[in-house]
Amino acid sequence: MIEWDGSENDLVSRAVQALRSLLGEDWQVAETTTPDTRTQRSFFDARLTITPPDSGRYTEVLVAAYRNMTPRVAQRDVGLIQEILGQTSSPPALLVVAPWLSRRTQDELRARGAGYLDLTGNVDWSVSVPAIRIFTHGATNAPRQSAAGPKNVTLAGPRAGRIVRFLADFEPPYRATEIAEETGASLPWVSRLLGQLEDQLLIGREGRTIVRTDWEGLLRARAETYSLLRHNSFVGMVSPTGPEAVLRTLRGLGPQDSGIAITGPFAARAIAPSTSGGQLMFYVDAGPHTPDSWAERLGLLRSDGDADVLFLRAHDDIVFRRVRQVDGVPHVAPTQLVIDGLSGPGRMPAEAEAVLKHLAADTGPWRIPWPPASPSSQRM
Known part of the structure; x- marks a missing residue:
């Protein structure tokens, strides 16, 4: 995943600009909360009203901005937000915005009925009144980080290939120490990679022990980095x-x-x-x-x-x-x-x-x- 160098406010502003561009200049996209009035984050970062041309009917949209959205965060947060919104008589639409969303993250958000928009152009969002349906494809891989930014390990390279093979070939339970010993990778590197795989819901742990692996998802994710x-x-x-x-x-x-x-x-x-x-x-x-x-x-x-x-x-x-x-x-x-x-x-x-x-x-x-x-x- 990439890390966003700016604030959630900056992210919301970029997302609003993207929405205006997608909808066209005849549509009105207005923030009813502004960077000056937003309080410490609870469930959302902005409220938008979207009005089509030549119509008085508008829709309200709640925007939740994440500098680093993963499938695990989507599973934890978005399900809770949707549950809370579902208790209202006429819940507004939810739009999750992030710098970039992986395919697995998009799937998790879609499964929970949340629209999404990332700054590379991955968008899947719809409302019934007024009728809006936007679906576009952006980057399939995370944009490159700046040289000064934090370095994430990835599933590219021989080390990661050996670890993916281990996780797919062998049923858990096992620990990072056993994986490092069997694959010849350093324990700190293995631990970092496993942390990211957990964020992607490709593995599940109880304490330090891996108890679940999505072997098919792991093979697909590895293939995306390999030719x-x-x-x-x-x-x-x-x-x-x-x-x-x-x-x-x-x-x-x-x-x-x-x-x-x-x-x-x-x-x-x-x-x-x-x-x-x-x-x-x-x-x-x-x-x-x-x-x-x-x-x-x-x-x-x-x-x-x-x-x-x-x-x-x-x-x-x-x-x-x-x-x-x-x-x-x-x-x-x-x-x-x-x-x-x-x-x-x-x-x-x-x-x-x-x-x-x-x-x-x-x-x-x-x-x-x-x-x-x-x-x-x-x-x-």
């Missing part, structure tokens, strides 16, 4: 005898080989058959000559054009953790497959959605309690 083909340098290959022949050759090499695992369309169809075609994608170790070494073993030729096989130099060893054998061929863990698919090109996001649906219907085979009772290969 399969941008974060893993790749080399295209052509198989003279086709991808199925490549799989047969790899199967014949035996389980002693490591440092390679299938992701992408072929791996997705092994879990949720839905489409055909697509490139055969392999993660391999990140060495400069690794793709050529595997190409020689598998009978492949480099291609600068229409490759049917893609070697991805792994951005982090996490992609090889908890691989599963499918007909004698290593496939990435289902959670890694979802992240890759949602952040991949072409039909891959749709294939990832099919995998997600399958995983949600049956978590037993792939999501296990922590700590795992099986050998160390099941760990991070």
Whole structure:
């Protein structure tokens, strides 16, 4: 989340300007409370009257301004405000304004019947009399912070990727100390990230113990910060005898080989058959000559054009953790497959959605309690 450097008063003023611009110059948007008359915040920061052109009918709007609105704050505050407003005979409309609202925050506000407006252009607000309906899209990612501003940790980068995989692969309960030990990230950094994930309602804690994780939301949030083909340098290959022949050759090499695992369309169809075609994608170790070494073993030729096989130099060893054998061929863990698919090109996001649906219907085979009772290969 971004932090707003100004006051709630400044935020309200910017929001009023945005409303006037959205409604048009013929509409009147007037504050019945001003920065000079606003008292210490209770439930709202301003009251507006909005009047359409050539009409005496107006609507009253209560504005609640938040310098840092998160799903957790929306769940805590907005539900209470709406409950209080619901006890009045003719409750005014509620408009939540903030510098920026994440998708999850927007969903939480919408679920509680609150309109919202952020300064990047994310707006969802309506009233029945006079008839107003505004819905626009703004920034999907938080705007960059100033160099002097506070630095938040994010779900970008290998450290965060390992933590997301841990939270998705293993059922709680567990603590930050265990996550730090298993993922190799520092405990202070893990603690900061977990605090933000809690604000986003992606995890739930009792005291210091994590007792709930929204594994699907975590995978989606990680995919928004990741790009399969941008974060893993790749080399295209052509198989003279086709991808199925490549799989047969790899199967014949035996389980002693490591440092390679299938992701992408072929791996997705092994879990949720839905489409055909697509490139055969392999993660391999990140060495400069690794793709050529595997190409020689598998009978492949480099291609600068229409490759049917893609070697991805792994951005982090996490992609090889908890691989599963499918007909004698290593496939990435289902959670890694979802992240890759949602952040991949072409039909891959749709294939990832099919995998997600399958995983949600049956978590037993792939999501296990922590700590795992099986050998160390099941760990991070």
